[in-house]
Amino acid sequence: MSAPQLGVLALQGAVAEHVRALRDCGAQVRTVRRPAELAGLDGLVVPGGESTTMARLADPVGLFPAVCAAHEDGMAVFGTCAGLILLAEDVADAAALTGYDRIGGLDVTVRRNGYGSQLDSFSAALPVTGLREPLPAVFIRAPVIERAGVDVEVLAEHRGAPVAVRQGRLLGASFHPELTADRRLHGLFAEIAEAGDRPRAMEPAGA
Numbered sequence: 001m002s003a004p005q006l007g008v009l010a011l012q013g014a015v016a017e018h019v020r021a022l023r024d025c026g027a028q029v030r031t032v033r034r035p036a037e038l039a040g041l042d043g044l045v046v047p048g049g050e051s052t053t054m055a056r057l058a059d060p061v062g063l064f065p066a067v068c069a070a071h072e073d074g075m076a077v078f079g080t081c082a083g084l085i086l087l088a089e090d091v092a093d094a095a096a097l098t099g100y101d102r103i104g105g106l107d108v109t110v111r112r113n114g115y116g117s118q119l120d121s122f123s124a125a126l127p128v129t130g131l132r133e134p135l136p137a138v139f140i141r142a143p144v145i146e147r148a149g150v151d152v153e154v155l156a157e158h159r160g161a162p163v164a165v166r167q168g169r170l171l172g173a174s175f176h177p178e179l180t181a182d183r184r185l186h187g188l189f190a191e192i193a194e195a196g197d198r199p200r201a202m203e204p205a206g207a
């Protein structure tokens with residue numbers, strides 16, 4: 001199978017680190033700033049940074065509705081930290097995002113900065129479903145996942161709250177997997193994106 005075509009939303013935040021991590025997983029990677037750049041992608045990473053800034057920058061070009069449409073068409077999406085906030089169906093403290101499109105689709109409620117300020121940043125070794133050894137995870141002004149819907153699989157928890165979740169072709173993490181050398185979560189996303197659920201008209205019958 002050929003390498004998955006993956007994008008990294010490049011409005012603001014930890015873009016270069018995600019590009020590097022996905023390339024390390026063998027993907028073809030490009031940055032995305034405009035709707036047309038979503039064409040043909042198997043998956044898109046929405047990085048950490050500042051969700052309010054990204055929402056304001058995405059607005060003039062209608063980028064987030066285009067991401068939704070591409071997801072409905074089969075593109076996988078992985079939101080990390082601020083990216084998770086943008087993927088969440090429900091944001092408990094959404095005032096600063098009011099009036100701007102979000103991506104949505106992931107049936108969770110998040111609270112921005114729920115783990116505290118920049119000074120409260122911390123790292124943890126997380127047991128993650130499907131990974132044999134714990135995953136090093138860096139939390140920076142991270143959102144707390146306060147609720148996960150019935151269709152959401154919790155892949156990892158920290159202090160009793162989910163911190164890595166999956167709902168079909170949506171993956172979300174409260175932390176920054178791109179800031180460590182461990183590529184296993186990016187590898188999982190590349191697999192989800194590559195598996196696809198696009199029409200397989202070209203596959204031989206019975207494949």
Ligand code: GLN
Pocket residue numbers: 047048049050051052080081082083085112113140141142143
């Ligand atoms: N607190 C930030 C926000 O609300 C997210 C922080 C991060 O991505 N490291 O967007």
